[in-house]
Amino acid sequence: MDINQHAREIEVNGFTIVRNVLTTEQISVLKKGVEEAFNEPRGKYPPIFRGTMFERGETFEHLIDIEPIVSIAEAVLGPYCHVQRMDAIKTWKNTGVDKWHIDMMDDEVFFPLPEDVQLDEKIKMPCFYINSLYYLTDCPDLSYGPTQIIPGSQRYGYSPNRKDNLPNEILDKAVTFSGSAGDVIMFNPMTWHRGTRNESDTDRIVQGVTYAKHFMGQYFFPHNEYQIPQHILDRANPRRKRLFGFYKEPR
Numbered sequence: 211m212d213i214n215q216h217a218r219e220i221e222v223n224g225f226t227i228v229r230n231v232l233t234t235e236q237i238s239v240l241k242k243g244v245e246e247a248f249n250e251p252r253g254k255y256p257p258i259f260r261g262t263m264f265e266r267g268e269t270f271e272h273l274i275d276i277e278p279i280v281s282i283a284e285a286v287l288g289p290y291c292h293v294q295r296m297d298a299i300k301t302w303k304n305t306g307v308d309k310w311h312i313d314m315m316d317d318e319v320f321f322p323l324p325e326d327v328q329l330d331e332k333i334k335m336p337c338f339y340i341n342s343l344y345y346l347t348d349c350p351d352l353s354y355g356p357t358q359i360i361p362g363s364q365r366y367g368y369s370p371n372r373k374d375n376l377p378n379e380i381l382d383k384a385v386t387f388s389g390s391a392g393d394v395i396m397f398n399p400m401t402w403h404r405g406t407r408n409e410s411d412t413d414r415i416v417q418g419v420t421y422a423k424h425f426m427g428q429y430f431f432p433h434n435e436y437q438i439p440q441h442i443l444d445r446a447n448p449r450r451k452r453l454f455g456f457y458k459e460p461r
């Protein structure tokens with residue numbers, strides 16, 4: 211599948227899957243870096259998350275402009291998109307971001323619609339963010355806590371109720387991303403999704419990179435005071451530097 215086909219899948223279905231993005235060597239370096247982050251105090255992060263992972267070495271930095279993921283993100287979000295956040299997720303037995311949700315605070319949808327109104331197919335739903343999740347461990351079946359997603363739900367115009375299970379007619383549409391280490395799922399965070407509960411004895415490790423349109427704020431803790439370390443910028447190629455937010459907008 212080429213870049214435009216992946217971009218089209220994100221537009222129509224709200225997600226796309228890209229296989230074999232990472233080499234065995236990259237997977238092993240990233241996994242080690244994520245484990246190191248989880249061995250440190252979590253600070254303000256929830257127990258299963260760690261942030262600003264590009265601070266953990268060049269293999270992490272490279273994820274910001276790795277092909278074909280970055281080109282797919284740019285095809286959807288435009289040539290001035292930037293990295294919005296870079297979080298890692300580790301879920302061990304009986305944990306997972308397992309409530310169906312969208313990724314906005316208070317589950318706020320960007321384009322709200324009454325539940326009984328269906329968007330005309332001719333109307334294109336805008337996409338402001340793309341989340342890309344790199345599997346660093348294999349998730350061969352549901353017991354390993356893979357991502358699940360409801361195709362097309364970025365167009366529903368309302369968010370799932372985190373307290374309830376999904377109605378069966380929606381749940382029946384769920385796609386389970388039973389991926390291998392090195393595979394990536396990219397999705398519009400308005401698409402209903404969840405990371406299922408890991409019921410296996412193997413920790414599940416995922417590295418995320420979220421891209422956003424240039425007018426959406428970057429989210430590196432501690433927010434306004436955060437500065438990207440100079441050595442990371444010094445060795446960044448022009449595209450990566452732009453993706454870190456260093457560019458002049460054309461006027």
Ligand SMILES: O=C(O)CCC(=O)C(=O)O
Nearest residue numbers: 299307356357403404405
């Ligand atoms: O772990 C996953 O597969 C999904 C994570 C997720 O839903 C989130 O971080 O919002």
